Amino acid sequence: MSNPSTFAPSFSLADMDMRARDIFRDVVEGYLETGLPVGSKTLALSGGRSLSPATIRSVMAELSRYGLLTSAHASAGRVPTQAGLRLFVDGLLEIGDIGKAERNTVEAKLAAAGQDPEALMQNASAMLAGLTGGAGLVLAPLSGTQERALRHVEFVNLDGDQALVVLVHEDGAVENRIMARPAGLLPSSLERAGNFLSARLKGRRLSEAREDVLAEIAAGEAQIDVAAATLIKKGLAEWSEPEDRQRRSLIVRGQSHLLDNLEARTDVERIRQLFDDLERKEELIDLMDRTEDADGVKIFIGSENPLFSLSGSSVVIAPYRDQQSNILGALGVIGPTRLNYARVIPMMDYTAQLLGRLLHR
Structure with missing residues (x-):
């Protein structure tokens, strides 16, 4: 933890x-x-x-x-x-394993979504909210180029000073992008650049392979000319831009549960502030992004997290991963500082493991 x-x-x-x-x-x-x-x-x-x-x-x-x-x-x-x-x-907190009854409940709630990833994440968020008495959060996986395994890369010469790059992913999705073509780049260099990248990116995510590709070029070990190397480095830089990474959504369910907590009912201003905080989706996404690399469940109590410091709420976050242990996203619970941590933590951990498996079965 x-x-x-x-x-x-x-x-x-x-x-x-x-x-x-x-x-x-x-x-x-x-x-x-x-x-x-x-x-x-x-x-x-x-x-x-x-x-x-x-x-x-x-x-x-x-x-x-x-x-x-x-x-x-x-x-x-x-x-x-x-x-x-x-x-x-x-x-001093003693954390046990999730009970069999709750394990069955989590499995049934998620299985009800069938094969639909969006419904699966919606169910996970609602289920966490219901079982913990707080608001449930699920940060969807990144959909950008960096986070999906690639199968093939191809560069196509266009008129003017542009080139088309075709990115074919392992899941069959295809992305077409226009990028500036370095001066002096010949059609044969475009083909060699595509073959070079395809060989090194096949079956890997860009975020995993990027440094290896750049190191090989820097060491002079790549069998490509300077123009092709420039094109590849430019492409890797563009595909790694933050805007390419932010195509993701945050699902929030169970806000009404927060009104049921005894402390909150006595402080209307704190409840108003908490609901204002929940509307700040970009900051919530940033918070969950920054905690995705945690080894396990991470807990913020009250003002430990600036986003919820005024409402005095606790946030519990756990990353979920695919079968290769790559982080896909995160799920969380927001509730009063008197959350039942001993119950919430193993539940979050188990739900994160199950969600990762079901998203990539």
């Missing part, structure tokens, strides 16, 4: 004795379960403790001084701060 480290509380788990650690865990778990402050009397009556409420209050006060717990006033129960939640998630 990969996590940002925005919060760095000066009081760590290593600084806690077992009593403080147990009380801290019980406060956080109680809050995550109910959304309500946890009082010393409640803790004294639970878990078979032999501690008095006064002793527990003293420990909770110490944890509050170190920024891990907070309360509305001195006599109120405590809730974890964002720093406290981060410490709990990183060090």
